[in-house]
Amino acid sequence: ATKSGAVDPKGIGEAIFIEPSTGQFYKPSEAVSKYDGIESIFNKENYFVNMSPSLPVDKLPLDLRDLTSWERIFLSDPNVQTADEDGEKRNKAGTAGGEPTSVVGEGGDQALDLLLTWVAPITLNLAQYSNRYPGRQKTIVYAGVTVELFAEYSEPDQKVLVVTVDDDTKHKEMHTFYKYRADRMRRKSIFPQTNGKGQLKTHYWFEPGRMHDASHRVEGLRELIIEPGIQRTMRFYWKSRDDGLAQRIERFSENNKNIPIKVKEFYKGRGEDFLVYRSAKYDLPREGGGGLGVATLPSKDHRSDPIKMSEKFSRNSNIDIDKDVEKRIYTKPQSNEGEIWVKYHFRPNCITRGIRLYPKNFDREKDLTAAAMIAKDQGRENALDVQPFVVIMPEMVKPKDTDLLNELRVLVDKETECLNEIRSKADDCKDIIAQLNLEREEQRGGGGDRKDKSQRDNAIISIFDTLRGRAKETEAEIAQRKAEEQRRAESRKDYLAPFIAKQENMAKICKGDYSNAKLSIEMARKVRDEAIADLKERLIERGHIMQSRLDKEREDLMRRQMAFQKAIDGSDGAKESDEFSRFGKDATWRIRILEERLSNYIKSSADKYRQLADKLANDKRLAALYTSG
DSSP states (O other), rough: OOOOOGGGGGOOOOEEEEETTTEEEHHHHHHTTEEEEEEEEEEEEOOOSSSTTOOOOSSSOOOTTTTEEEEEOOOOOOOSEEOOOTOOOOEEEOOOOTTTOOOOGGGGSSSSOOOOOOOOOOOOOOHHHHHHEEEEEEEEEEESEEEEETEEEEETTOOOEEEEEEOOOSOOOOEEEOSSSSOOEEEEEEEOOTTTSSOEEEEEEEEETTTTTOOOOOOEEEEEEEEEETTTEEOOOOGSSOEEEEEEEEEEOOSTTTEEEEEEEEEEEOOTEEEEEEEEEEOOOOOOSSSSSSSSSSOSOOOOOEEEEEEEEEEOTTTTTTTEEEEEEEEEETTTEEEEEEOOOTTTSSSSSOOEEEEHHHHHTTHHHHHHHHHHHTTOOOOSSSSOOEOTTTTTOOHHHHHHHHHEEEHHHHHHHHHHHHHHHHOOOHHHHHHHHHHHHHHHOSSSSHHHHHHHHHHOOTTHHHHHHHOOOOOOOOOHHHHHHHHHHHHHHOTHHHHTTTTHHHEEEEETOOOOOOOOOHHHHHHHHHHHHHHHHHHHHHHHHHHHHHHHHHHHHHHHHHHHHHHHHSSHHHHHHHHHHHHHHHHHHHHHHHHHHHHHHHHHHHHHHHHHHHHHOOOGGGHHHHOOO
């Protein structure tokens, strides 16, 4: 319910009831048919108990400051201020002007001390906690979504969470999360594609640290996205790789859904050559293997080379911009009929740049120098039918034919290097897919012992997992460990253990177990006297704290009363009278609560003292003290 005035921050103006299950609003007159009564109300400041729970809700006063109708459980924090109906800043204890009243509890807390709960604490051992759910799994069904939860290490594939999105289609969207897999997979998501052919898009996520194979070389695979018949995408932890490969995309042919027709590679952090992109375009179909939904490039022994390759480079500030290559394109690699395009970076504020086209005619390249000399004798500029195409920027000198020939020979070597890199990455891609297929088959396991062995081999045991990380124990060792744990638990509950441990050589003799300690008359007398003195000291200290709180509240009330008398002497006192009335009501309530608590504490202290005396008289460890006397 919300109330008008200071308790109503939105200015609704009347009390309303909100039904949590439906969100419906009800006025008090309408809420009578919905609710039998109100037992308590709570907000961010306090918990209020209804002193007249039998009253109908429309007759119940909702002024929480009315102490006859509502009993507060916690003492308010005086340091937090709120605004009253007149807009004046007031603290939660009811004082105006920000002047706090002392409600400091025992140990400096700002809340009322409550009784201890009567509910026994819930304790779980490590084995019970690791099971998590009854039967080690749990299913929650929401509207349109089904969530399956599994305990760690309970499933052969190490899954811990499966989220299934229900729809009307045959194939459903599914997200599976894993933990502690040897292949470092942490998530797998399946998405139905919207091409109407019932194909599924699969997205894998991997944690860092994945190894390539038995060579223990870091593979760095971060994500694998498979779209059957469209493309396959691999993303890597590029900082973990030597080549800086960040992403590789393979697009497939429409006629043959398993044959890639174009490959794109993206690089980062290549400070030696500033390479950021490399691509290869293929023409003829090639052989391919199966695998995770698609085929990879041809085998290492029978490759089909690309018909076009390209490389892109970022800006190298150490090289003149007119000589810094931005892109190289190789058409028909390893063929005399191909071409090599070289494009340089743009100058600032320019829309043109340097470009060079080198036709690859190796037969004529060999005779280029001789042909140039013959052409000079015959008065012709050049005797070649096919000449390099050069676009130079202003203020640059056109290169000579011999310089172009030397550059072409360097570019041919670059072309071979680029082709070898593409082949190498294709082989790596094939090896990664093959290893993923093998790991997936191993993760499925077999039946019986084979399945158990597969589950153990494909799970990573955390170094912090003491339940599974320790070696197998015999029944005798298990019984001994449980007995030791029980002994330690009982020793922690022993009320005389701290005092017996202080006695000479008792800590060495008992080794932490004081339940059967044998004490002499002198030791027994010291233990008894120290136990009684300790309880007495704690009871007195707690009583002094409660008394000091009560005295402080009385002093604050008296000081405010004197300040009120001075204030009304110089004015009409109407406003001060209202403020003091509100403060006096709250202070009186706090004083009454503290007096009751102090009175009850004095009575309970005598009972605690008597109970300890009876307990000491019946304790077998102190038998020497009582039998002698």
